[in-house]
Amino acid sequence: MNRSNLTVPPEGAPVPAPHPDAPVGVPLGPHYARCFGCGPDHPTGLHLEAVSEDGLGVSATFTVGDVHQGAPGLAHGGVLATAMDEALGMVVWLLRKPYVTGRLETDYVLPVPVGATLYIRTRCTGVVGRKAYLEAEARMDAVDGPVAVRAAALFVEVPVAHFERHGAGTSGGDGAATSGGAGTSGGGAGGVASAADLGRRVNP
Numbered sequence: 001m002n003r004s005n006l007t008v009p010p011e012g013a014p015v016p017a018p019h020p021d022a023p024v025g026v027p028l029g030p031h032y033a034r035c036f037g038c039g040p041d042h043p044t045g046l047h048l049e050a051v052s053e054d055g056l057g058v059s060a061t062f063t064v065g066d067v068h069q070g071a072p073g074l075a076h077g078g079v080l081a082t083a084m085d086e087a088l089g090m091v092v093w094l095l096r097k098p099y100v101t102g103r104l105e106t107d108y109v110l111p112v113p114v115g116a117t118l119y120i121r122t123r124c125t126g127v128v129g130r131k132a133y134l135e136a137e138a139r140m141d142a143v144d145g146p147v148a149v150r151a152a153a154l155f156v157e158v159p160v161a162h163f164e165r166h167g168a169g170t171s172g173g174d175g176a177a178t179s180g181g182a183g184t185s186g187g188g189a190g191g192v193a194s195a196a197d198l199g200r201r202v203n204p
């Protein structure tokens with residue numbers, strides 16, 4: 001894909017070992033029930049469903065709905081970038097540290113119609129200090145379908161306080177969702193309802 005060197009790990013950058021608690025071969029479930037990317041409680045979200053492959057890579061599916069259109073009958077490019085961001089974020093979630101997207105690069109290779117299902121695979125390609133490098137590819141309508149979107153990203157590790165300091169209305173009161181969901185019941189990564197939950201998850 002076309003990409004800047006900001007999302008390419010420096011030569012010799014180590015790929016981390018999977019976290020010992022990282023789930024393998026199981027559905028991840030949502031990390032947050034109201035997440036636009038993966039939350040089952042979000043009415044028009046992407047409802048991405050993902051499986052950890054080996055603790056460092058994730059397979060996810062996203063079916064484009066009516067609410068995701070840009071041009072008539074076609075997925076909005078920003079929505080597709082969000083789907084890639086979400087699937088990439090699920091990989092750093094497996095590393096059991098809080099990260100945010102610093103940079104996201106996207107190549108749109110094919111138009112993606114409403115009703116299409118994207119089969120997304122993402123992978124961590126290196127970690128240097130607070131920076132995690134990741135790549136993603138989305139194939140149309142089958143795991144071995146044509147490539148529709150490619151992405152690369154730099155995620156930056158942040159303290160749990162990042163979410164406490166910057167999140168509005170997520171301190172566990174009315175704005176907080178119950179994490180519930182497949183994340184906790186499916187033996188997967190486990191959902192969070194608040195920044196405090198996130199802290200407990202990272203430092204149990």
Ligand SMILES: CCCCC/C=C\C/C=C\C/C=C\C/C=C\CCCC(=O)SCCNC(=O)CCNC(=O)[C@H](O)C(C)(C)COP(=O)(O)OP(=O)(O)OC[C@H]1O[C@@H](n2cnc3c(N)ncnc32)[C@H](O)[C@@H]1OP(=O)(O)O
Nearest residue numbers: 031085086089090093100101102103156163167170194195
């Ligand atoms: C309260 C409720 C909590 C609920 C939370 C639930 C879950 C959340 C937790 C985990 C997520 C789980 C699953 C994933 C799900 C979804 C995926 C979507 C993820 C997102 O959608 S997340 C939202 C969008 N995201 C942001 O909202 C970030 C806004 N932003 C910032 O918060 C700062 O900007 C930050 C922190 C990025 C950096 O700030 P900073 O001050 O900490 O660090 P600094 O600037 O020193 O950068 C350190 C090193 O990164 C390099 N670096 C930084 N930025 C770069 C860039 N853009 N390009 C190239 N390199 C960059 C520097 O060059 C330096 O590199 P070097 O060390 O080599 O000098």
